[in-house]
Amino acid sequence: MWVEDWTPRAACREAQPDLLFVRGAEQNKAKQLCNGCPVRTECLAEALDNQIEWGVWGGMTERERRALLRRRPNASWRVVLEAARDGGVKVDATA
Numbered sequence: 001m002w003v004e005d006w007t008p009r010a011a012c013r014e015a016q017p018d019l020l021f022v023r024g025a026e027q028n029k030a031k032q033l034c035n036g037c038p039v040r041t042e043c044l045a046e047a048l049d050n051q052i053e054w055g056v057w058g059g060m061t062e063r064e065r066r067a068l069l070r071r072r073p074n075a076s077w078r079v080v081l082e083a084a085r086d087g088g089v090k091v092d093a094t095a
Helices: 026-034 040-049 062-071 077-087
Strands: none
Touching: 040 062, 040 077
16 A cells, blocks of 8 residues: 655654765665665655655665666656555566
8 A cells, every 4th residue: 555645654754864865885874774664665756756866765875766767767656666566566677
């Protein structure tokens, strides 16, 4: 089930924002906060669909998100990620 108002359920809701908007190796630490987050998929879809350029969203860095966007520039990431999560389908970002 897709959560429309996902931010109150996010694992990072009480974290300092500066922890999620870091560079280099610090991004790996920020990504750990996303592990086990109940709304990780919704967060990632938000960042991809709105082409948010900075920070860790849904467990992905800006570089990782840019790579997905280059492969599928016109995708509705909510549709892609929801189908992958709910249907157990592996996301093929190259299609």
